Amino acid sequence: MRTIPVFKRQKAMVTKPAIDKDVQYSSQWRLMYLRFKKHKLARISLIVLGILYAAAIFAQFLAPYGLQSYDSKYVNAPPMTLRFVDADGKFHIRPFVYELKSTRDPETMRKIFEPNTEKRYSLQLFAKGESYKFLGIIPTTTHLFGVEQPGRIFLLGTDGLGRDLFSRILLGSQISLSIPLVGVGISFILGLIIGGISGYFGGWPDSVIQRIIEIIRSFPTLPLWMALSAAIPPRIPVVTMYLYIVIIFAFIEWTGLARVVRGKFISLKNEDYVVAAKIAGVSDGKIILKHLIPGFISYLVVATTLAIPGMILGETAMSFLGLGIRSPATSWGVLLQEAQQIxxxxxxxxxxxxxxxxxxxxxxxxxxxxxxxxxADPYKK
Incomplete structure (x- = not known):
């Protein structure tokens, strides 16, 4: 029987697994980043969200038409198809659309749209259209694309007033995507401050704050939205309506984060490093900002991210029910109002x-x- 020399056995026993130095000497944020890179679905989602928010920022440039643009000849027109090959089989380098001609169904008398192959309109980049202010600052009439005059292009069809649905989705994203961010930002600050006071100081401030939170959370969400929205005066400016909607969401959503922050503060305020800071004479404000909050900041980032979808659905539901953003402004909820009818x-x-x-x-x-x-848990395998 073959035996292994003693020095080889000892060498094998003392061999240690290799440790990735990039992980061993990384900060908490670096470890979070390295683990986030391994989550493919989250990376793809981040790219998609980047595209959505970029489209919202440049919506007026990307949209071929404005909110006030409509054409009664194209009421409820179907989406148009960009083509490279015409009806005769000829290939065209520049994509084009056919004009839509309308006819009446002899039985239902409903308007039906069909492509008119005799009239073709080529796609144009950086086409001239309705005037607007680029990024709200620079007056211009240039849009990313359009078609030759007097043609019209409706990539996603039109609504019941003959307005381009593609343009309205882009322009509506400015409200539907910004209200949740602003609302979550306000509720984040409120939850952090109020929850921090409740958990750090305790006593009667904690009791009062917790009773207020319990009262707010005892109301069903949708009826509370409706009650607060009903208090908004009708026919107010769009900017004012936007501000009211943000305040409503912030007023409702801060309670959950405040309770989480309170629990974290209660569990951390008796840790050795916090007690040492108190003995050293560090002020309460510095202890909260430099010692307590950094201890669970990663959780706050996650909680904030997961709160945004709820606010998007909330704004959509309110506008869908006619309690939020109203015409002539638009949001995704406003666009879905026509879908109420089967x-x-x-x-x-x-x-x-x-x-x-x-x-x-x-x-x-x-x-x-x-x-x-x-x-947020970088050591989890």
């Missing part, structure tokens, strides 16, 4: 496209939140 959905299914955009946005935020939640 007849509209059955005859004009493209009016449900805004619902698909809402679903994609909510899912990407949830996937991103899942990735951040996993990354």
């Amino acid at each position: 007849e509209n959905v059955a005859l004009y299914p493209w009016k449900l496209i805004p619902l698909g955009v809402v679903i994609i946005t909510v899912l990407t935020f949830n996937f991103l939140g899942d990735g951040l939640r996993d990354a």
